[in-house]
Each structure stands twice: as structure tokens, then as C-alpha cells.
């Protein structure tokens with residue numbers, strides 16, 4: 211999708227303003243979606259899924275099992291106006307696996323949401339934690355079929 215290629219630099223520099231190390235690094239990680247897809251559960255925006263080297267078992271999708279500490283999953287987003295065709299950046303969604311027992315309620319994942327202006331909306335057990343509580347509600351509790359709180363990429367859009 212050409213629009214994504216155009217946005218890539220802008221996404222990267224925008225999220226990087228947050229100072230979050232993964233917001234800077236994720237574009238060099240392996241991407242697991244073949245193209246941007248609309249994610250109804252992340253604001254109806256286009257998203258892509260990335261995982262770092264430690265999270266390489268993500269490639270096994272439903273057989274991934276429990277992720278090791280240090281695994282990070284990143285999901286940049288954007289939307290395209292149906293009226294003007296103009297693309298605009300959306301938040302960056304991050305899941306970071308912490309050490310065993312860090313927060314059993316979230317399967318030890320730290321969720322964060324970073325706005326395109328670099329503002330961090332919240333992070334699990336950190337500042338604005340209440341703003342990302344709904345991530346846990348869906349990933350762990352609301353979707354019984356999750357694997358270690360992960361839901362992966364629609365089957366027809368997976369990089370194999």
C-alpha cells in the first residue's frame with residue numbers, strides 16, 4: 211500500500227517524540243502483516259503488526275505459546291478520510307512482556323498507547339495506567355481465545 215510507505219517516516223518521527231525506545235526502534239523489526247488492515251478493535255484505523263527479535267515466536271501465530279520477557283509487539287496506525295482521501299496518523303499501540311509475576315492480571319504485558327504528537331496516553335502500572343486498562347480487558351479477558359493475551363493478524367494477511 212503506497213500510502214503506508216509515504217507515511218512511514220512521518221509515523222516514525224512522530225512516535226519518536228515520546229522518547230519511548232520502542233517507538234523509535236520498531237520500524238526496523240520484522241513486520242507480520244502483509245499490508246495495512248483495518249482493525250475495528252483499535253479505533254477502526256489501518257494498522258500493521260511488528261514484533262522484535264525476542265518475540266520471534268510471533269511468527270508461529272496461534273502456536274506461539276507464552277512469550278519470553280523482553281518481547282515487544284508494536285502496532286502503528288493511521289486513517290484515511292473517505293471525504294478528502296487525506297491520510298492522518300493514529301496512535302502507536304505497544305505490548306511489552308515484563309518479567310514473570312510483574313502483573314499477572316495482564317499476563318505480565320505492559321500496554322502503552324502513544325499519540326502521533328509523542329504524548330503517552332498511558333502505560334500499565336505507570337502514568338495514565340487507567341487509560342490503557344481497556345487493552346487488558348479485551349486482550350486477556352474479553353477474548354477467551356487469546357494466546358498469552360495475543361490475537362495476531364487476520365489469517366489472510368499474515369507474513370509466513
Ligand code: HEC
Pocket residue numbers: 248249250251252257259283284285303304305321322323342344345346348349352359360361362363364
Ligand atoms: C476490543 C478489543 C481490543 C482492545 C480494546 C485492544 N485490542 Fe489490541 N488487539 C485486538 C485484536 C483482535 C488484535 C489482533 C487483530 C487486530 O489487530 O485487529 C489486537 C492486536 C494488538 C497488537 C498486536 C499483538 C497481538 O495481539 O497480536 C498490539 C500490540 C495491540 N493489540 C495493542 C493494544 C493496546 C496497547 C491496546 C489499548 C490501548 C489495545 N490493543 C486494545 C483487540 C483489542
